[in-house]
């Protein structure tokens with residue numbers, strides 16, 4: 001064909017970020033209301049061109065922060081059997097890659113993984129080829145390694161998941177959600193670099209191995225135990241676990257004053273609990289609400305505490 005299309009949704013980690021890098025289990029959900037879209041159109045002179053909000057022009061002139069995207073485009077076209085487009089060989093067709101995303105960048109919501117997944121799907125759609133889950137995972141991981149060094153793979157799995165999952169060491173299993181889980185999300189408006197956050201936990205672990213491993217183990221226990229609470233639809237227990245996880249993430253150095261203030265505001269507004277989600281240092285907070293109306297109230301309180309934007313996500317019972 002002349003044109004391929006692909007899309008992928010955002011993700012949020014409920015429990016286990018950072019500890020998951022060291023093999024601990026983590027719990028994550030798809031966030032369908034935020035998506036990345038990619039189209040690849042074959043045609044024009046040999047070479048790849050990109051159209052995106054960050055940059056428009058030939059791939060060779062793309063800024064450094066687009067390197068994971070360029071990696072995803074080249075690797076996906078190669079794996080889809082369209083290597084001649086990727087390599088821009090003389091006489092080959094060119095390709096125009098258009099990327100659009102409503103997922104805020106560097107906010108712990110899996111934007112880089114979702115963009116890579118959308119590109120992989122567009123490349124296989126263009127080739128008219130079947131894209132299996134493992135190939136998709138590999139392609140997203142290839143881009144994620146460029147984006148942040150040592151990705152656990154949880155983002156790559158969750159942007160392709162259709163429901164809540166437990167993730168450990170690359171493998172996923174669906175988990176049961178016993179009652180709809182209503183979450184208020186807040187974006188601090190500040191980017192948090194996953195590479196920097198993961199690097200700072202690693203540095204802390206080198207300096208203070210015993211105490212850091214104890215904290216990471218506790219994050220693992222909280223994640224594992226949350227599976228029962230989520231299955232039972234026990235909102236109070238899920239919230240309490242989130243607040244404890246946030247306190248530990250603060251101690252491993254990946255929170256910020258702004259995140260702490262937003263978490264405190266959510267709890268003061270009656271959330272059962274709240275925590276940062278994703279890499280931290282900036283990015284987003286999630287808080288457990290008792291109803292959609294309550295989530296809106298918590299959102300207002302989080303905006304009063306300085307959140308740039310808030311929204312409500314309902315994880316359906318499943």
Ligand code: MEV
Pocket residue numbers: 013016017018019020021108110150151152153154155194197198278279
């Ligand atoms: C990023 O969404 C989650 C981290 O645990 C990093 C990773 O798992 O690759 C911080």
